[in-house]
Amino acid sequence: MKDIKKYQGVIPAFYACYDAEGNISVEGVKALTRHLIAKGVKGVYVGGSSGECIYQHVDERKTVLEAVMSEAKGKLTVIAHVGCNNTADSMELARHAESVGVDAIASIPPIYFHLPEYAIAKYWNDMSAAAPNTEFVIYNIPQLAGTALTMSLLNEMLKNPNVVAVKNSSMPTQDIQMFKDAGIAARGEGNFVVFNGPDEQFVSGRVIGADGGIGGTYAVMPELYLAMNAHLEKGEIAKARAIQYEADRIIYKMCSAHGNLYAVQKEILRRMYGLELGSVRAPMPGLIPEDEPIVAEAQAMIEVAIAKL
Numbered sequence: 001m002k003d004i005k006k007y008q009g010v011i012p013a014f015y016a017c018y019d020a021e022g023n024i025s026v027e028g029v030k031a032l033t034r035h036l037i038a039k040g041v042k043g044v045y046v047g048g049s050s051g052e053c054i055y056q057h058v059d060e061r062k063t064v065l066e067a068v069m070s071e072a073k074g075k076l077t078v079i080a081h082v083g084c085n086n087t088a089d090s091m092e093l094a095r096h097a098e099s100v101g102v103d104a105i106a107s108i109p110p111i112y113f114h115l116p117e118y119a120i121a122k123y124w125n126d127m128s129a130a131a132p133n134t135e136f137v138i139y140n141i142p143q144l145a146g147t148a149l150t151m152s153l154l155n156e157m158l159k160n161p162n163v164v165a166v167k168n169s170s171m172p173t174q175d176i177q178m179f180k181d182a183g184i185a186a187r188g189e190g191n192f193v194v195f196n197g198p199d200e201q202f203v204s205g206r207v208i209g210a211d212g213g214i215g216g217t218y219a220v221m222p223e224l225y226l227a228m229n230a231h232l233e234k235g236e237i238a239k240a241r242a243i244q245y246e247a248d249r250i251i252y253k254m255c256s257a258h259g260n261l262y263a264v265q266k267e268i269l270r271r272m273y274g275l276e277l278g279s280v281r282a283p284m285p286g287l288i289p290e291d292e293p294i295v296a297e298a299q300a301m302i303e304v305a306i307a308k309l
């Protein structure tokens, strides 16, 4: 790998940005990108779960990535999730992502049908071949994708020199160590990256060896993850853990709404910073009036936690 440093740190999973009619809001995408640059994050993960990738058309996903790149190029590490539920569309997005100059592409495994490992490897390698000059990140999120990254599948993928990282959203932090060991055995120390996925375990994931984190709640409270990361880099585990506890309580609060977590977070960003990012796409549930106190409480918790840093 040429530059491992660009993947080390706090990388928010970018939210889907819609206008009042539910169409992609290019202005919203640009505004959120500028906002995250100003907050000092390392990069963005575009078009993943938080980006509602499976609810967006190929052309919409290209539009989003182009808007991000127009603001982020040279300022942030950009990882574009290009997985679709068929190889041809994924390859088209991979080709496009390389053409706009992303740092890496990423993909979930194919969802719904439980395919054999050789078919999953071919799906990933085909999209990697469509972006031959771009690094590739395996996105392991078994609880949503329905397929878990096994060691045999990872070892098969490590034969592809573009595979530089795993974004690991499985819950056992032990998986991070196993993936990292295999990556280092194949590539050498300092040449393979594992990202922590579950935000509730950012500190544990980093302590067991994750190089950085990609997460869906970072964008609504980047200050907390940046502070945890800074404490960890100084070996201040207790201080990092105290912030992790606060972040987790905020996540539990946001997840208690009727509306989807992403809808809650976008509403908090609207209230805190005037960012107009819209709601979520059906069939995800949007906010209902009864969610009002939850949104207000979560916002207040974020503000209190930030003020304490």
Ligand SMILES: CC(=O)N[C@@H]([C@@H](O)[C@H](O)[C@H](O)CO)[C@@H](O)CC(=O)C(=O)O
Residues within 6 Å of the ligand: 013, 014, 045, 047, 048, 049, 050, 051, 141, 143, 144, 169, 197, 198, 199, 200, 214, 215, 216, 217, 251
């Ligand atoms: C299962 C799941 O959705 N995991 C999320 C977490 O960030 C998650 O939203 C967070 O830990 C709150 O539970 C991320 O790993 C997903 C992510 O980074 C993405 O949006 O692509």
